[in-house]
Amino acid sequence: MANNLLAGKRGIIFGALNEQSIAWKVAQRCHEEGATFVLSNAPLAMRMGEINKLSEECNAPIIAADATVVEDLEKVFSGAVEQLGGKIDFVLHSIGMSPNIRKGKGYGELNYDWFQKTLDISALSFHKMLHVAEKQDALNEWGSVVALSYIAAQRAFLDYTDMSQAKAVLESIARSYGQRLGHLKKVRVNTVSQSPTKTTAGAGISGFNAFYEYAERMSPLGNAPAEACADYCVSLFSDLTRFVTMQNLMHDGGFSTTGISEGIVEAITQASAGSEA
Numbered sequence: 654m655a656n657n658l659l660a661g662k663r664g665i666i667f668g669a670l671n672e673q674s675i676a677w678k679v680a681q682r683c684h685e686e687g688a689t690f691v692l693s694n695a696p697l698a699m700r701m702g703e704i705n706k707l708s709e710e711c712n713a714p715i716i717a718a719d720a721t722v723v724e725d726l727e728k729v730f731s732g733a734v735e736q737l738g739g740k741i742d743f744v745l746h747s748i749g750m751s752p753n754i755r756k757g758k759g760y761g762e763l764n765y766d767w768f769q770k771t772l773d774i775s776a777l778s779f780h781k782m783l784h785v786a787e788k789q790d791a792l793n794e795w796g797s798v799v800a801l802s803y804i805a806a807q808r809a810f811l812d813y814t815d816m817s818q819a820k821a822v823l824e825s826i827a828r829s830y831g832q833r834l835g836h837l838k839k840v841r842v843n844t845v846s847q848s849p850t851k852t853t854a855g856a857g858i859s860g861f862n863a864f865y866e867y868a869e870r871m872s873p874l875g876n877a878p879a880e881a882c883a884d885y886c887v888s889l890f891s892d893l894t895r896f897v898t899m900q901n902l903m904h905d906g907g908f909s910t911t912g913i914s915e916g917i918v919e920a921i922t923q924a925s926a927g928s929e930a
């Protein structure tokens with residue numbers, strides 16, 4: 654259902670790897686709503702070639718960038734302004750990676766060099782993006798910047814290891830830079846805290862299926878799918894949410910404010926009946 658909510662708006666979408674990616678769905682929805690945008694991802698991810706399909710579908714140029722490298726980000730922002738023909742109205746940061754999770758290190762045995770890499774890729778890259786956008790004066794007034802987060806920033810989820818700290822930093826950057834860009838340019842900066850979602854990054858976390866199911870049973874509305882996250886991002890990029898800024902917005906079907914649900918009570922009751930039998 655398209656409503657032309659983003660007609661005439663120009664954007665940059667970071668992090669579409671394949672059809673499962675949340676950024677992929679956001680790109681498709683932004684296209685439907687009339688936006689033009691540049692797609693960006695790490696050179697390594699580009700080699701998989703999937704992004705070319707999305708680029709064709711959305712008529713969106715691609716500019717490769719390692720989001721930890723400021724010079725790469727400078728090229729993305731200046732290239733986007735040039736290729737799209739004006740300043741940028743919206744940016745999506747949909748980037749996350751932990752070498753510790755990739756290599757199966759538990760929380761008690763983290764490699765600290767990798768920990769720093771996790772923070773650089775998954776959190777500091779957001780600061781670098783906002784910094785480059787500010788220095789280049791690349792954002793339009795009343796623009797909107799969104800990064801994707803997860804509730805492990807507030808609550809302990811052991812298998813999420815150092816990504817929990819990365820998300821806490823990410824959310825804090827959204828507040829600090831939101832304050833700065835609000836004053837300077839009337840630009841809003843928010844994070845969306847999304848339900849567990851079956852993507853490449855999601856599936857990399859050990860025990861993912863269990864906490865996907867747990868969140869599904871806990872949330873009154875069920876887990877929010879990637880498509881719904883894309884709808885929410887569109888609303889945040891649109892002019893309908895111009896005074897929402899410096900927030901961590903829960904997009905989780907009610908998970909974060911549920912204590913216990915009937916589904917969990919039933920599951921535990923059944924499991925304990927089974928163990929007593």
Ligand SMILES: NC(=O)c1ccc[n+]([C@@H]2O[C@H](COP(=O)([O-])OP(=O)(O)OC[C@H]3O[C@@H](n4cnc5c(N)ncnc54)[C@H](O)[C@@H]3O)[C@@H](O)[C@H]2O)c1
Pocket residue numbers: 667668669670671673674675676694695698718719720721746747748749750774801802803846847848849850851852853854855856
């Ligand atoms: N999948 C979930 O359960 C879930 C839940 C909440 C939040 N999120 C967040 O959503 C965002 C998108 O993840 P996703 O689930 O769509 O998975 P995904 O694997 O499709 O996306 C992660 C992206 O990060 C990119 N990336 C990694 N290192 C990079 C670098 N150095 N420079 C540029 N890009 C780099 C990858 O190429 C990939 O496109 C992440 O921030 C993730 O933490 C995911």
